Amino acid sequence: MKNRVLGFKIIIFLAIVFFAGAIFEFSFPVYAQNTYDYIQLESIPGFEDSGSDLKSYIESVYKFGIWTVGIAAVLMITIGGFMYLTSAGNTSKMDVAKKVVTDAIIGLVVALGAYLILYVINPDLIKINISMEQLGTSSGTGVGTTVPSATSSKTCSDGKCSQIDSAVANNAYGVDAATLKSILVAGEGCNKSLSTDGYGSCGYSQALPKIRAWCGITGSNSETCSKVQNDVQLDVNCAAKLIKSNAGRCGTEINQVASCYNSGKPNNCSNTTSNYCGRVNSYYATCN
Amino acid sequence: MTRKIIFTSTFFLIFFILYCFNAKGDVFSVHLFYDSNKKALFFDNESEENVSLDKEEDISIVEYAIDNSTGAYIIKLYDISGNVFSQNEFNPKVGKFDYKMPYFSVAEKMEIFEKSTNKKILETNLSNYLTCNGNGTCEFEKGENIDSCIGDCASSNVKFSQETKKILDKNNGILKDEKTGATLLKGNIAKEQVTNENVQSSSGKMWSIILIVVMSLIVISVVYFIIRKKIIKK
Numbered sequence: 001m002k003n004r005v006l007g008f009k010i011i012i013f014l015a016i017v018f019f020a021g022a023i024f025e026f027s028f029p030v031y032a033q034n035t036y037d038y039i040q041l042e043s044i045p046g047f048e049d050s051g052s053d054l055k056s057y058i059e060s061v062y063k064f065g066i067w068t069v070g071i072a073a074v075l076m077i078t079i080g081g082f083m084y085l086t087s088a089g090n091t092s093k094m095d096v097a098k099k100v101v102t103d104a105i106i107g108l109v110v111a112l113g114a115y116l117i118l119y120v121i122n123p124d125l126i127k128i129n130i131s132m133e134q135l136g137t138s139s140g141t142g143v144g145t146t147v148p149s150a151t152s153s154k155t156c157s158d159g160k161c162s163q164i165d166s167a168v169a170n171n172a173y174g175v176d177a178a179t180l181k182s183i184l185v186a187g188e189g190c191n192k193s194l195s196t197d198g199y200g201s202c203g204y205s206q207a208l209p210k211i212r213a214w215c216g217i218t219g220s221n222s223e224t225c226s227k228v229q230n231d232v233q234l235d236v237n238c239a240a241k242l243i244k245s246n247a248g249r250c251g252t253e254i255n256q257v258a259s260c261y262n263s264g265k266p267n268n269c270s271n272t273t274s275n276y277c278g279r280v281n282s283y284y285a286t287c288n
Numbered sequence: 289m290t291r292k293i294i295f296t297s298t299f300f301l302i303f304f305i306l307y308c309f310n311a312k313g314d315v316f317s318v319h320l321f322y323d324s325n326k327k328a329l330f331f332d333n334e335s336e337e338n339v340s341l342d343k344e345e346d347i348s349i350v351e352y353a354i355d356n357s358t359g360a361y362i363i364k365l366y367d368i369s370g371n372v373f374s375q376n377e378f379n380p381k382v383g384k385f386d387y388k389m390p391y392f393s394v395a396e397k398m399e400i401f402e403k404s405t406n407k408k409i410l411e412t413n414l415s416n417y418l419t420c421n422g423n424g425t426c427e428f429e430k431g432e433n434i435d436s437c438i439g440d441c442a443s444s445n446v447k448f449s450q451e452t453k454k455i456l457d458k459n460n461g462i463l464k465d466e467k468t469g470a471t472l473l474k475g476n477i478a479k480e481q482v483t484n485e486n487v488q489s490s491s492g493k494m495w496s497i498i499l500i501v502v503m504s505l506i507v508i509s510v511v512y513f514i515i516r517k518k519i520i521k522k
Contacts, residue, residue: 110511118500121496209373211349211350212373214353217438221373237442246348246350248346263350
């Protein structure tokens with residue numbers, strides 16, 4: 001009986017740890033000035049390609065735990081089923097078998113509960129956003145810097161691309177002006193010409209034709225291109241809408257914002273062209 | 289046994305409430321059916337609509353826009369003037385399946401072509417979901433606002449319809465979404481500050497977190513008491 005009580009206590013403790021871990025680990029992002037990548041001495045089985053940063057590692061550990069719990073539950077249900085089948089009408093054996101199955105199901109529900117609830121509420125809650133300060137670095141390049149979710153007092157008044165300043169400051173979505181300007185100037189190059197790569201990007205936002213339509217700009221590709229080229233406010237608002245819509249999905253660090261604007265993915269800086277994130281980060285760092 | 293049922297029901301009730309409470313994102317779902325024997329694609333007869341607007345996990349517009357994967361079918365979207373603004377290729381899945389894409393407020397019609405023959409095989413009207421007609425006038429009464437229709441409602445020189453003007457006048461030149469606090473209309477975009485949006489949005493996030501903590505504590509308590517009762521019974 002004592003062993004059983006101890007077992008239940010362990011289950012309750014694990015359940016609390018799972019919930020608390022999920023809530024506090026996954027819900028409250030910790031931000032610092034620089035990100036820290038490290039080489040894994042040992043990768044988590046089944047998640048070898050998950051990435052080399054701490055965030056990915058913790059995610060892998062959690063996913064591995066979920067898989068383990070799932071497999072253990074299936075195993076216990078099978079054992080319980082076998083015990084039930086072989087109980088041969090012995091009621092005490094049947095009770096034990098039922099208990100094994102019930103406990104396995106309860107364990108599975110509790111273990112998955114935290115993840116499931118958080119995921120249903122908002123998938124962003126289960127995205128870990130941890131950055132650790134790198135020892136020995138001095139001046140930041142902006143990597144790991146969290147951008148404000150709305151207009152802040154930070155401005156980029158270096159005189160570059162000043163023709164968009166007013167539109168950026170008064171964008172209809174309240175996107176932080178420094179962030180928006182960094183993307184348009186450093187990322188997209190303050191260039192409103194039609195891109196020559198054949199994709200049809202256009203305007204200071206360098207928005208693709210589908211994105212211009214998604215913004216609510218109608219017409220053929222060339223017409224929507226002319227519209228954004230001739231109306232800076234319209235153009236900048238489309239970029240601001242895109243940044244705002246990406247915010248929930250991609251995170252709020254400047255490199256995530258840049259990566260997402262360019263590729264739709266938050267941690268894709270290494271795959272963006274011509275050090276896109278690096279340019280945006282560096283420019284953002286000069287804004288004050 | 290009754291307690292177990294109560295526990296399970298509580299869990300699913302919480303799950304359902306949270307699901308309803310936090311639905312997000314606008315996605316077009318095209319309900320299709322692929323007959324692999326006939327090698328033919330149809331709209332799914334069992335679905336009420338050919339295309340529905342679902343509120344679920346967002347699809348990244350950037351990823352959708354840069355997606356250049358190839359497939360056996362081409363899906364094209366047209367605006368109200370008949371311009372093709374979106375064209376993507378896809379391969380069907382056998383049986384019933386949904387093709388998902390971001391919501392386009394300017395979409396008026398959708399067509400699906402067979403790539404090999406370039407023959408149009410399916411067509412459906414999306415005007416029920418159209419909330420941006422691109423006529424140069426911001427018409428709130430037709431569903432246009434800053435979020436859905438930048439071209440008409442958030443350009444440098446916005447013209448408002450009479451009805452929209454009346455709405456703006458009633459609301460001192462600015463109309464906000466009561467639930468999200470997002471700005472829907474502005475009399476003069478250039479002068480507006482959106483700091484309130486931030487305050488409301490952080491307050492919303494805080495409530496979500498409180499809700500999660502409370503719900504989690506309830507679930508933990510239920511589990512704890514069930515197990516405790518079991519032990520006492522023994």
